[in-house]
Amino acid sequence: MKITVIGLGYIGLPTAVMFAKNGVDVVGYDVNKKVLTALNQGEIIIEEPGLKELVKEVVNNKKLRGVNEIGESDVFIVSVPTPINEDKTANMKYVKQATESVSKHIKKGDIFVLESTSPPGTIEEIILPILSKTGLNIGEDIFVAYSPERVLPGRVIQELVENDRLIGGVNEKSAQKVKEVYSVFVKGNIYLTDSKTAEMCKLMENTYRDVNIALANELAITCEEMGINAWEVIELSNKHPRVNIHQPGPGVGGHCLAVDPWFIVEKQKEGEIIRMSREINDDMPIHVLKTLKNILKNKKAKIAILGISYKPNIDDMRESPIIKLIDMILEKTNYRLSIHDPYVSKFNTKIEDIMVDSVEEAVEGADIMVLGVNHDKYRDLDFDKIADLMNVKHIYDTRNFLDQQMLEKLGFEVTLLGRG
Ligand code: SAJ
Numbered sequence: 001m002k003i004t005v006i007g008l009g010y011i012g013l014p015t016a017v018m019f020a021k022n023g024v025d026v027v028g029y030d031v032n033k034k035v036l037t038a039l040n041q042g043e044i045i046i047e048e049p050g051l052k053e054l055v056k057e058v059v060n061n062k063k064l065r066g067v068n069e070i071g072e073s074d075v076f077i078v079s080v081p082t083p084i085n086e087d088k089t090a091n092m093k094y095v096k097q098a099t100e101s102v103s104k105h106i107k108k109g110d111i112f113v114l115e116s117t118s119p120p121g122t123i124e125e126i127i128l129p130i131l132s133k134t135g136l137n138i139g140e141d142i143f144v145a146y147s148p149e150r151v152l153p154g155r156v157i158q159e160l161v162e163n164d165r166l167i168g169g170v171n172e173k174s175a176q177k178v179k180e181v182y183s184v185f186v187k188g189n190i191y192l193t194d195s196k197t198a199e200m201c202k203l204m205e206n207t208y209r210d211v212n213i214a215l216a217n218e219l220a221i222t223c224e225e226m227g228i229n230a231w232e233v234i235e236l237s238n239k240h241p242r243v244n245i246h247q248p249g250p251g252v253g254g255h256c257l258a259v260d261p262w263f264i265v266e267k268q269k270e271g272e273i274i275r276m277s278r279e280i281n282d283d284m285p286i287h288v289l290k291t292l293k294n295i296l297k298n299k300k301a302k303i304a305i306l307g308i309s310y311k312p313n314i315d316d317m318r319e320s321p322i323i324k325l326i327d328m329i330l331e332k333t334n335y336r337l338s339i340h341d342p343y344v345s346k347f348n349t350k351i352e353d354i355m356v357d358s359v360e361e362a363v364e365g366a367d368i369m370v371l372g373v374n375h376d377k378y379r380d381l382d383f384d385k386i387a388d389l390m391n392v393k394h395i396y397d398t399r400n401f402l403d404q405q406m407l408e409k410l411g412f413e414v415t416l417l418g419r420g
Helices: 011-023 033-040 052-062 093-103 122-132 154-162 171-183 195-226 230-237 260-265 272-282 284-295 321-332 359-363 383-389 403-407
Strands: 003-008 025-029 064-067 074-079 111-114 143-147 165-169 190-194 302-307 336-340 366-370 394-397 413-416
Touching: 003 011, 003 093, 003 359, 011 025, 011 052, 011 064, 011 074, 011 154, 025 033, 025 394, 033 052, 033 064, 033 394, 052 064, 052 154, 074 093, 074 336, 093 111, 093 122, 111 171, 122 143, 122 195, 143 171, 143 195, 165 171, 165 195, 171 190, 190 195, 195 230, 195 260, 260 272, 272 403, 284 321, 284 366, 284 394, 302 321, 302 359, 336 359, 403 413
Parallel strands: 003 025, 003 074, 025 064, 074 111, 111 143, 165 190, 302 336, 302 366, 366 394, 394 413
Antiparallel strands: 143 165
């Protein structure tokens, strides 16, 4: 079996590697030449624990190589990006281009799988019309399915193998064929359904989480107004056997939760909860800035922000709410800013000039320190030293992460998002 993976990003590359590691001949195609050059040298340009070692191994064993043209193959897996347009609809340009390219090489007996997160109906409305032009009989000559990835960045290698997988075929035969393909490395259960259902499942999984976080964020704001501690409310409410309130915070980032719900909204004729939840989460950086403005009377005060990635212990800044906060501070206020993140190289940011290499440098002379991301590395900071360096000993913890009693003993005033 030969598999071609089109799109070697956060999902395509690890998927290609897992097939190759299990003895399949895999070629990977990407429009980005840097990705291909790196791959053929056994290198990667993204961060994901364990991926680098595996890439080296399968490239050395000649089971995986990068190619700059799509050719003949038994299986085609499309995992290209589906970015979001200004009007919050899915941009299907790359999916269309990839499918057009595959349609020039697909032949009787081949399998086509779409993995990219897409609006419900994509296989029927976009993929099938393109593949039909080949004259091949869909579901009989060629087998087509949607199979979403469900892996958590930072745990991709493990979750690709262990998570259950959905396969939505255009017919049962297609779903069965695709199941055989993924059975090569998937140890979780594989469930079969139709393509539109699988497309909706993928979006709904992330929407479920986004809506629940919006509920937690609304609770946090309400508690701030009413003089209640939302974190205590959550802890105690979650003692109920059927309640699981999520964690409030400065907003929702990443390319999944912050984007996918819109792909349902664009197809909805009626419905409000999904859109409103997105808006509540998108507005959290505005709430954080409002809190800062209430605290800081001096319009030229210095703010030190710790953590800018979209979640802890990774370098990924896609849709990061802290980046939105920084942009607003820079565009709309005269505050001075200093930023630190142990995972992000400042050269990857447009805020290179205000990013510093150490927490000490960031907090020196600051009127407030904002804990933006709960990186584990921030747990054991030298707060004695930080207290000496700051102009005003005030910490705004947006994640309920730091040890408040300890901080208060050291003379810090602590503002906690969600505590009124
Ligand atoms: N967040 C909160 N409160 C919470 C949980 C998360 O504010 O209680 C925030 C995080 O800080 C972060 C954002 O949400 O900014 C998203 O983080 P995440 O850890 O919830 O999820 P992602 O985006 O890294 O990965 C999600 C996962 N989906 C689900 O758990 C349903 C993953 O399994 C998917 O494969 C991935 O999206 C994807 O690619 O779609």
